[in-house]
Amino acid sequence: MRIKSFLGSKRLAIALLIILSLACIIGSIKNSEAYYHSFWFVGILVLLSLNILVCFLNRRRRMGSYLVHLGILVILSGGVMGSLMGFEEDVNVREGEIASLLHCDLKIKLHNFLIERYPDSSMPKDYKSRLTIIEGGREVLTKTIEVNHPLIYKGVWFYQSSYGQDGVRSVNLNVNGIDWTGRLGESFRIPKTSLVVKPVQFLFDFTLDGGKAYSKSEEANNPAVKLEVYDGKRLKFSQWVFSKFPDYHQKEEGMGFRLTGFTAIPYSGIKVVKDPGLVIFWIGCCLLMAGIAISFFGVKVTTQVKEFTTENT
Structure with a gap:
């Protein structure tokens, strides 16, 4: 008692x-x-x-x-x-790639990711992901999800929660009037010279803090690429080239570098939730x-x- x-x-x-x-x-x-x-x-x-x-x-x-x-x-x-x-986890998956879930035997594949923006603004209006659920090596369900419109499979909810850019696939450069497109780490020789140009780092939103360069956001507010210029195997100089400020920080006379474009690698942030106690x-x-x-x-x-x-x- x-x-x-x-x-x-x-x-x-x-x-x-x-x-x-x-x-x-x-x-x-x-x-x-x-x-x-x-x-x-x-x-x-x-x-x-x-x-x-x-x-x-x-x-x-x-x-x-x-x-x-x-x-x-x-x-x-x-x-x-x-x-x-139950469980809850956040998964970032690139376009065309497959991500495994930690708490269950499911995988998700992101076919494509789409952002709709307001007219004359960079503010997103809506963003959508075309997802496929893979179970046991088989594709069992495909659906386009967006905010407040999740995909549900066997009690597991897949929500569109975020998005971003995970680096770049390629950069477009113009060197002394010559266009070139390539990946970071690739190099090309400037015609009629012994100089070789190699893009080594890319930042979407360039800023400096204590002399160290970093990207303060994933939005392309101030795109910049770091170039290294070699004369044979010797590093002659390196410099940052800015898309919106092409004439800034040009070190060498007679050498014109331009960042004319880039191809970003988008990712979609998916929140995966299972709560059997919800009902x-x-x-x-x-x-x-x-x-x-x-x-x-x-x-x-x-x-x-x-x-x-x-x-x-």
Whole structure:
């Protein structure tokens, strides 16, 4: 009886709710999915479920209270099931490539990625990915997904969450009036000279910090390519060439370098979610709302019984 009294006490319920609230706040700050799957966090949910179950049994004759406690118990059961059996991961996949998922035996292939922008603006209006789900080496489902329009396969949801550019396939250069297209690391000889030009680094949004060049975003706000110029095997000089500022930083007289274009490698950010407790969670919400409605708006019937005594005469 002591154990039952302890599990059904209001003090335990209040303490568990406070601990759970603080744990959720810490989890939000840490922003770690593994935090909510930890043994102690699931233990709090289980203990709170036992507390509600005992309260539910003690008040089973009250329909409103019955449904409220049952609804909370079902919601917590859905949360525990989602924590133990569900998963969430983010996958970045390039066009034409296949990415494997860590938590299940599925793979996704990105056929193409499309960005729609507002007129006269670089702001994206919509972005879409043409995905194929691969299971056991077979393509089982193909669909175009976009924001708020996910692909669903066997309880696994694939959301369009982000996008970006993962380097460049090629750069287009003009050197002394001669056009050339190639990959980073490839080189070409300038006609009628012994000089060889090699593009070695590309930045979409060039900026400097402490003398070190880096890209502050994945948007092509300030595209730049770093060139190395060799005379035979000797590095003669290196310099950055800017697409929007072609005359800036030109070191050598008689040498004209232009970055005339580039082909980026886009990737699509896919959020993969499986939550087997989601349906149970919504069932619990319905029970909870029904219990609250009955408790507030239900008709309470009170029967009064009068005791009559009969005196012997």
